[in-house]
Amino acid sequence: MTRVTIQDLRAARYCLAGVRPWFRRHGLDWQAFLDSGIEADTLRATGDALVEPVILQTELRETAAREADDGR
Numbered sequence: 912m913t914r915v916t917i918q919d920l921r922a923a924r925y926c927l928a929g930v931r932p933w934f935r936r937h938g939l940d941w942q943a944f945l946d947s948g949i950e951a952d953t954l955r956a957t958g959d960a961l962v963e964p965v966i967l968q969t970e971l972r973e974t975a976a977r978e979a980d981d982g983r
Contacts, residue, residue, distance in 0.1 A: 913966065919968040
């Protein structure tokens with residue numbers, strides 16, 4: 912389960928002022944996203960290619976966290 916967070920949007924260098932209206936256009940709850948993130952599959956289901964750089968950042972963050980937990 913890949914969960915995208917605000918941290919991932921920032922890492923992808925997305926403008927938060929532009930992302931809020933994007934969430935609204937796609938019927939996604941911005942505040943819920945801020946509170947607990949959103950599933951990558953939910954973002955992909957929008958069909959918007961702009962989500963892929965953010966999901967990549969999420970996957971990189973999760974991989975780094977797993978490797979740190981494994982003691983690598």
